[in-house]
Amino acid sequence: MKTVLLSPRTGSITVGDIPAPEAAAGMVLIRNEWSLISAGTERATVATGTKGLIGKARQRPDQLAQVFDSVKRTGLLDTYRTVQSRLDRPVQLGYSCAGTVLRTGEGIDDIRPGMRVAAAGARYASHAEIVAVPRNLVVPVPDGVDTRWAAFAAVGAIALQGIHQADAVPGSRIAVVGLGLVGQITLHLLRAYGYDGLGIDPDPAMVALAESAGLAALPRDADGLPGAVCRRWASGGADAVLVTAATSSSDPVEFAGRLARDRATVVVVGDVGVAPPRSSYYHKELSIRYARSYGPGRYDPRFEERGQPYPEGYVPWTERRNLAEVLRLLATGAVDLSLLDPRVFGIEEAGRAYEALKPSDTGRSVALLLRYPGTAQLPTPPAARADSRTWSAPRGTLRIAAVGAGNFATRTLFPELKKEPGLAFSWVAGGRGLSAAHQGRRWGFRTVAETVDTGLASGDADCVLVLSRHDSHARYAAQVLRTGAALYCEKPLGLSETELEDIAEAWRESGAPALAGFNRRFAPAVRDLRAALPPGAPLQVVYRVFAGRLPADHWYFDPRQGGRLLGEVCHFIDTANFLAPGRPVAVRTVSVDAKDPATAQSLVLQLTYDDGSAASIVYGGLTPPGAPKELLEVACDGVASRIDDFRSLTVWKGGRPATRKYRGAPKGHAAEMRTLLRLLRGGPLDAETAAAADFASALRSSLVTCLAARSLTEDRVVECVPGTPALATALGDPPPPAVPATEVPGTQEQTGGSPSTTAAS
Template sequence: MKQIMLRDGKSIICDVPSPVVDPQSILVQVEYSCISAGTEMMGLKATGLSIVERALKKPQHLKKGLDMITQQGLAYTKNFINTKLSVDAPVGYSTAGRVLEVGQAVQGFSVGDKVACAGAQCAFHSEIISVPANLCVSIPQNLGAKEASTVALGAIALQGVRRLQPTLGEVFVVIGLGILGQLTSQILQANGCVVIGSDLKNDRLDLAASLGMEHSVPVDENNQIDYIHRVTDGNGVDGVVITAAAQSSEIISAAFQMCRKKGRVVLVGDVGLDLKRDDIYEKELDFLISTSYGPGRYDYNYEEKGKEYPLAYVRWSENRNMKEYLRLLATKKVDIDPLIFRVFDFTKIDEAYSLIEENNLKSPLMVLDFGTEKAKLIQEISNPHVMNGVKNSDKLNIAVIGMGEFARATHLPNLKSLSEHYNVHTIFSRKGHNAVNMAKKFGAQKTTSDYQTVLTDDDLNCVLIATKHHQHAEMALAALAAGKHVLVEKPMVLTSEELNKISNFFADQTKADSSPILMTGYNRRFSPYMKIVKKQVLQRKNPMIINYRMNAGYIPKEHWVQTEEGGGRNIGEACHIYDLFTFLTGSQVVSIDVTPIKPQLDYYLTNDNFVVQMAFADGSVASLTYTAMGDSTYPKEHMEIYCDGKVVTMTDYKQLMIHGVRFNKMRSKIADKGHKEELRLFAEAIKNQLDWPIPLWEQIQTAEIALTIEKLLLTDSPRA
């Protein structure tokens, strides 16, 4: 399918795999997509900036970069930034079209329904989009898709008005009469309010006046504040809505001065916020921010999981705002047609952007026409820049599944550096443009959004699964059943049922001559530090005591890692340490005791703040202190081992000391947690038919430990 992207300050039209529908989403064929001039011009210019220019515009990113250099090293940071900057950026956030497919968990939509969609993360300028259900609304029968494609802009304007809480007959100033200002003016009028417009362009004032705005501040008026007080009998207005975009703080100051006592100012746009106390204090003004389309925006559970708020408690969520805006259009309470300057075929996007850059729009809005002919769902694309069908018996053709930050910043660069072992053959992402971006950068032959094409591709030897945690087990089993070797990121499973399926798969494989390798991404055991530690404890005569502390850092409970998709941090991250305990002891666990904190508030969770102690069959004892309550400037990981008159200490995979033997301290500036070595050993095992890098029983034991601890944490039972 075709999708508009931004690259190096220009727009391009790319061929990308069609997205696939998720359980909570619907697949939509786009007919019209609305251009948001201000937002898209900002994005266009941003893609043309150098690293230095971007850092100067956003100093907070510069600090993050410096912190990353300290923690991960210059090479990693450089690669991370280059990967971020080299990708083509999707654009668009307000569309309309027809439903092609409906997710299993979605209700209220059917194939063929006309819908309007919003969201910068999904409602792209693209022939086909996959959109969460709460970001879609049905289009009224008497409303066209062209008009409905403005739904995101309309919901933004409507939410700004709701924050204002206008009453019949009140007087409001709208500062900035671009598309949001024009819509705000009409919505206020529909609410029975008097509107005064303020803008630097006469044509915008004239347009708003033609649509019912009663007053406007003349462009040549030297003192706009005096003008406002003159037309309000010296009282000032009841409130101001700012829909302008400017760096100056004079706009916000003027808005405060225009208001009567007890008035209110709502910021919808983006202006300087150097506030003056004297502007606000004596009048006791209310200053409010309006967030996008309304309640639910940026709420993961609302937008991605489809959990609508109870109407009795949240009357106007973002989905309800979207519906109401379309009702206003359908009943002619808001007239969008005069605001649309032109409709362009989507292939003419460059022409549309040129008009915006030239500031040559008589009306503030343009719409892209994608046509109504049914688009083809093509979920696999070959990379034209790479020779297809190249086979090298010394290299493994690998598919990388999932294009999250870790896969992009760690796995793909490592695979590229191991080119003697791997050919990155296929990249899979449910968002096709993500797959195409990474294929271009790392030279993959194919991109796909359909996992089934990976499973049926005979050219592929192995897969690396780096999706969200809840998909790991199912995808790994499917790949194993298809005869692919699998390296799956931790955790291998989230439930006992999933673990049983994997165990049963290999139990059934015992009669076969060979079975595919399954390797969970417990990379720490492959760190050069842990290899030395293993060598030291391998010939021990007595049990060990292992103390491990993980100062993991805080992650909000709303983050996906803490949800059913992530399984929580005990299963999702502490499993690394359970694997280390298994690796170092080489023994079966015989008992587990766990003690979590008892938080008085919901800020900290029990399953990322606990102490666990386990005993092994060889007599060794291991304990883990896992906490999210520490400070990030303190080392994240520290291990101590006591055994046979020796003491081993390791800190952050940067420093190793062994007391009791002749050993020079081992140090490195950058942590080496074994990610690259993990991939190398995986390849060697496949190509040379060697023993698995991690024995199956050790992977199963690690998963069992994590699942047992999770059960103890959630049931408040101390022992298993």
């Protein structure tokens, strides 16, 4: 399908082809008919892209602060590579569109295929033939409303939220400073509600556009305060001023203070500088309020992405209701957006449309629409196979496919695989398609698969790397094995014992090689430590991790993703299990901040083993930047040892320490990828590498992690025994009693996008 792409490095606009997105749970797939180019927001985005690195930094000081923070955490070279990678990654533009529903994901019952809908949201309601949008950002289009005008709903909701923030009452006098697209729509809404609205703009063409629609508007004169405003509102000025301009200057906010009456409200809607002068704001005791885009729910992933509603009694005007209200006003005829006289371009003319955003002698365009042919179709699902395929060793060049191509894959795994001879990247697939398309071209994949199912059905892979978000790992891993391909699955293998059971069953049936992404098993420091420990000796293991705080909106905290315990702490559980000679028999988990595995950040785990070994894992998820990440200490009879952030290993034997340093603090990713290729080629493995590559032990560590989550939830010690038959068989344990397996709370499945690099990667 076609989509409009921006190059963050150069600011250039292209129309590219990428796979259509998939209908994940809670998502609505829409075939666009129209999308609206936001003259203010998108012009600023494109303008930032045309600047050099210094100009970009000045334009986005918040992102510059993130870069400095990254330098402290990961170092200058790693941060530089991350910045360069992001600059090379194209971005989909657009956030306001309308079209027809093609398909809905699980959990949606109020929107059906065939319905006309309007949608909002950057990264979702893009300029593309088909878009995937969360349910709470989609509203049905009423009968009688042309889909063309429904595409204005998101920008209309921005204007409406500004009016809500003004706390206007019937008869209020409201000034609108800035008559771009949002300002024009604001005036239309004010008239629909019967307010006394007045628009002001220094551009006579924008004033004329408002007046041509029968709206009250005035040009801003040379001294900055039109005398006509005083004559219109002789009683003292505006009850509220909505600032809908877009400029880095604070002049519009200063001007708003001069227009406002005593104790009035100034609402900042547009992207402007805010430096209110004391002379007007203090003396008039004015209030400044901000309008948050489309309304309450914006920037809250719980509302937007997970579909959690707000209580209507406390939050009556959510962003979804604002969208619906704009459409209602269009349906009643109270608002007529055709008066904006938008320019129309076909999707293939997107480059020319964005050129029209630039200032020119002919004036500026306030509204631009992209039109779509309406013929794009979702890919036909491949025919289901009646039987599972079993593994057959490849001959010749190894074909590697990937599900997901996020930061971790492209910065860590793909570069290691590229170094190896006799290997070819076959196909790549991903959630929304854009990342897969970009990275597929960058890394030389032969095909960008329309869907994961399409890629798997092609049979064009000897091994598939599952690198998607955590909630989809188990489903894709079992699918891969049942197609007869070998599997590499990033941690965690699964988020519940039921998911692990499915993987174990598929693995046993297929006979295919499988490797889990527990890379610390392959780290040189861990390998050397195992060699220094006396065979079979019970161990004391203490693993301290200062992982650092994650922002509250990080995708790890989506309950469907399992949280940091299931997603990161599994690494350290696995390392302890790999070192201890015995099998884990019990686990106890406590948290200092939450009892819910999905939200807990700081945890302490105690593991006991059948040979007398014991392990303590202290995971600090609230620690500040700059703290040392990982410290692993292991002691047994006559030996003490310490791995310090994988930079060094010190072993005390006979009273004299011996220290070995490791350049680059390798955590085992390179050795892990080399081992994967040896497994695929059937090459011999030494005993140490074979132990690290053992998939059954990875399943056991994954089981222990799920049971650790249960321990936290139930506040008790949990025995580390499998409760499902295929998993028990894969682990070589006695068959469990015939009782239903239980799910870890809050770990439902849903397809996600590509994971980003985290502290434990």
